[in-house]
Amino acid sequence: MEKRFDVAVVGGGAVGCAIARELCRYEQSVVLLEKESDVARGTSGRNSGVVHAGFNNPPGSLAARLCVEGCAGFAAVCRELGVPYRRTGKLVAALEAEDAPALERLLAQGRQGGVPELELWTPRQTRAREPGITSCGALWSGSTGITNPILYTVALAENAQANGAEIILDFAVDTVVRAGDGFVLRAGERALGADFVINAAGLYADRVAALAGDENYRIYPCRGEYLVLDKQAAALLRTPVYPVPRPGVGGLGVHLTPTVDGNILIGPSAEYIESRADTGTTAAVMERLWAEALRLLPALAQSRVVTAYAGLRSKTVPAGAQNFGDFIAEHSRVTPNLINLAGIESPGLTASVPLARLVCRLLREKKPLKPKADFRPERQRGEDFRSSPPERRRAMAAADPAAREIVCRCETVTRREILTALDNPLGVRDLGGIKTRSRAMTGRCQGGYCQQRLAVMLRDEYGIRPADIRLHGRDAWLFTGDVK
Amino acid sequence: MRADIAVIGGGPAGLAAAAAARAAGAERVLVLEREPLAGGILNQCIHDGFGLVRFGEPLTGPEYAGRFLRAAEERGVDILTRTMVLELTAERRLWTLGPRGYEAAAAGAVILAMGCRERTRGAIQIPGARPAGVFTAGVAQYYLNRQNMMIGRRVLIVGSGDVGLIMARRLTLEGARVLAVVEKLPYAGGLARNVVQCLEDYDIPLFLRHTVTRIEGEQRVERVTVARLDEAGRAVPGAERVWACDTVVLSVGLIPENELALQAGAEISPLTGGAVVGDDLQTSIPGVFACGNALHVHDLVDYVSEEAEEAARNAVAFIRAGRPAAGPLIPVRPAAGVRYVVPFFLRPGTRPLISLRVAEPMSRRRIEVRAGGRVLAARKFPRLTPAEMVRLTLREAAPPGAEAVEVRIIDG
Numbered sequence: 050m051e052k053r054f055d056v057a058v059v060g061g062g063a064v065g066c067a068i069a070r071e072l073c074r075y076e077q078s079v080v081l082l083e084k085e086s087d088v089a090r091g092t093s094g095r096n097s098g099v100v101h102a103g104f105n106n107p108p109g110s111l112a113a114r115l116c117v118e119g120c121a122g123f124a125a126v127c128r129e130l131g132v133p134y135r136r137t138g139k140l141v142a143a144l145e146a147e148d149a150p151a152l153e154r155l156l157a158q159g160r161q162g163g164v165p166e167l168e169l170w171t172p173r174q175t176r177a178r179e180p181g182i183t184s185c186g187a188l189w190s191g192s193t194g195i196t197n198p199i200l201y202t203v204a205l206a207e208n209a210q211a212n213g214a215e216i217i218l219d220f221a222v223d224t225v226v227r228a229g230d231g232f233v234l235r236a237g238e239r240a241l242g243a244d245f246v247i248n249a250a251g252l253y254a255d256r257v258a259a260l261a262g263d264e265n266y267r268i269y270p271c272r273g274e275y276l277v278l279d280k281q282a283a284a285l286l287r288t289p290v291y292p293v294p295r296p297g298v299g300g301l302g303v304h305l306t307p308t309v310d311g312n313i314l315i316g317p318s319a320e321y322i323e324s325r326a327d328t329g330t331t332a333a334v335m336e337r338l339w340a341e342a343l344r345l346l347p348a349l350a351q352s353r354v355v356t357a358y359a360g361l362r363s364k365t366v367p368a369g370a371q372n373f374g375d376f377i378a379e380h381s382r383v384t385p386n387l388i389n390l391a392g393i394e395s396p397g398l399t400a401s402v403p404l405a406r407l408v409c410r411l412l413r414e415k416k417p418l419k420p421k422a423d424f425r426p427e428r429q430r431g432e433d434f435r436s437s438p439p440e441r442r443r444a445m446a447a448a449d450p451a452a453r454e455i456v457c458r459c460e461t462v463t464r465r466e467i468l469t470a471l472d473n474p475l476g477v478r479d480l481g482g483i484k485t486r487s488r489a490m491t492g493r494c495q496g497g498y499c500q501q502r503l504a505v506m507l508r509d510e511y512g513i514r515p516a517d518i519r520l521h522g523r524d525a526w527l528f529t530g531d532v533k
Numbered sequence: 534m535r536a537d538i539a540v541i542g543g544g545p546a547g548l549a550a551a552a553a554a555r556a557a558g559a560e561r562v563l564v565l566e567r568e569p570l571a572g573g574i575l576n577q578c579i580h581d582g583f584g585l586v587r588f589g590e591p592l593t594g595p596e597y598a599g600r601f602l603r604a605a606e607e608r609g610v611d612i613l614t615r616t617m618v619l620e621l622t623a624e625r626r627l628w629t630l631g632p633r634g635y636e637a638a639a640a641g642a643v644i645l646a647m648g649c650r651e652r653t654r655g656a657i658q659i660p661g662a663r664p665a666g667v668f669t670a671g672v673a674q675y676y677l678n679r680q681n682m683m684i685g686r687r688v689l690i691v692g693s694g695d696v697g698l699i700m701a702r703r704l705t706l707e708g709a710r711v712l713a714v715v716e717k718l719p720y721a722g723g724l725a726r727n728v729v730q731c732l733e734d735y736d737i738p739l740f741l742r743h744t745v746t747r748i749e750g751e752q753r754v755e756r757v758t759v760a761r762l763d764e765a766g767r768a769v770p771g772a773e774r775v776w777a778c779d780t781v782v783l784s785v786g787l788i789p790e791n792e793l794a795l796q797a798g799a800e801i802s803p804l805t806g807g808a809v810v811g812d813d814l815q816t817s818i819p820g821v822f823a824c825g826n827a828l829h830v831h832d833l834v835d836y837v838s839e840e841a842e843e844a845a846r847n848a849v850a851f852i853r854a855g856r857p858a859a860g861p862l863i864p865v866r867p868a869a870g871v872r873y874v875v876p877f878f879l880r881p882g883t884r885p886l887i888s889l890r891v892a893e894p895m896s897r898r899r900i901e902v903r904a905g906g907r908v909l910a911a912r913k914f915p916r917l918t919p920a921e922m923v924r925l926t927l928r929e930a931a932p933p934g935a936e937a938v939e940v941r942i943i944d945g
Binding site: 276277281326327328329330331332335353354355356357358439442443445446447450453454455458459461463494495496497498500501504505508515519520521522523524525526527528529530531532533 | 567615617619628630631632634635636650651653654655656658660661662663664665666669671672675676677680681682683684685686707708746747748749751752753792795
């Protein structure tokens, strides 16, 4: 007999993990199922990391409402979870005079939606904030911020787990069988039961719904490519800077975003594609991203690209559609005890916790939810050597031999921080998991220095055979084995 | 901690500099080395060919490093291993982390000998997926030679730098099938001897004017698309070939490691990626000297050692004098066809060794160093390639009042 849960959440992105955590506030058993070897491997780990204010979405839409709510509470959630967050504000810059009316429209839309701290800025005010940006004025949004979306998602999952949720990785749901009022979910040979299923499968939301008998959804993947710049570029920009959004392009336009780690992101593009897995980058788009970034900030010309990546937006409207595809979070109209979330693209990260609350409200319509007395929203975060002052560094090194060795030189990550990442509660032991948790391999040498050290640590200290060491995912092997 | 001379990095440059500094009379010479064993990248270079110039015999990397390590130890150099320098200030204070904890050190002079790092896939922006199986050549070399870990079965090598050529042979010897080496330029990036000994001897094809336009593979590399390039370096439509392989090894250039120099505020040359130095190998920060691959990427380690020793002698002279040598500085200018020249400045009356690289292969040329209408050095070369460093010692110093020293290439 398979293990049974009260609620199963399908999908370990920011939304799924927020839902799992939120469900843990109540007396019930919760499982989160993720098809990859770690959470945040899909869209949640492949975006700009911007905590949006909410002025880009039509007032009254679910996306706008939840975004405003999410933005207002984001700092508090990050504090609870020990996740980096910075309230940077944001500029939407009018590069040409004809863009000015669009700023007015955004301002009006934002104010109508209850977005705080919106102002129209003159070119001079804009320059005072960002001297490198030449504009004909800008919309300033004071409540916008940035976070590390992967750490945020990981933290939600870990906190859910600490509060009783079971997190099962490498579980790609391939069959959903109705069993009484509940379900049996299968992934290959493995199976488990659940009374309720929350479908937070993102790009695969339509397929998971269909597995459960609900064919009312269709997801259109829309790829966005990014370039990541070396930290030396960080001095050139402190605020996310966006162009004026153009209708019908499928995104907010190529923008510049500082990251909490001190890099600058350029992107994303917007290109509808067939595949839901093709996160490859393309020469043509990389070239265009660079050109558009230079239009916003010409001084970037002196900086270096350290890497590129792409993410896929899960849209509910196809290419060319002029209508706005709002967030969907609702009871299935055909399958009882199934709640579907679909079309949660930007600003889904910002809205993740409000979406999770909404799911709890929907669930309460079907069953009683009794608050759990011992729910602990806080998550401890290890101390970070790099951002510690000299006295603190000295004390850390004095107390702990593992704090006397730097494993990743670009990001100044100590052996202690690597060990903490390796011993993560979800049990992720691939290099990708260490990378996202510790920042190792994310710097300018892209693991040239530390990847080999991490691989050797996995072999010599964790007893993982070289042939079993993975970069990310089950088949992402790094070694065939030993040299003969 | 206090040192007369602090050497950052215990590779071939750092060890040679430290031993030479002691020989020149510096009391307390400290080498700060982040690895458990000094020797730098040489420790993973198990092939031979090192030391032909200096010792007249072919040594392996560890053997070459071993000689300098012994010399440094015999001369009483203090080598702190497992110790990384995290910060350097213009006042020559260093913050280090190692077995002794996190501590500050002050030095009379600092010698930057951090070596170089490899350019990555991100830096050259190869489009496509990001599966496992893309390694830089030096990382591949470390896995095979130091850790006995094998990185793949069917390998495509991108770029024809020396480490990539060496790894083509090494991987073949270990049973991998090396399909080809592709190079975007019309000539090989590595030394001619490596093209012969590592590719031709093993029937590994070298495709010049070709580049990777796409990497595919969801989790591990599955396919790589290689395109032929036209004269302007653009992919020729239709001239593409897809290679089924599980591994890509990148050998696409080396970059001097200079985060500490930048942090301290030293001027960095966009041509070399290393510090801008004068004839005494002193950076724009008084008392901070640079040498080896941290200054500019060398072709032979023998020349790294020699340059490091020169830097050390100048560092010792600096601590004796307590200030940089005064005098006007004459800029050294590379003329057409010369990619860079080190040093970037020289003082009247000095006759330093000049190192340079040409921008493209050429034959039957003469390189001349001129200042104020006088030829300071000149030599004929039957053949010049960017892979090989050119070194010339000035026969004559620049005349007083010379505005610039020009390094040019002329026919014949």
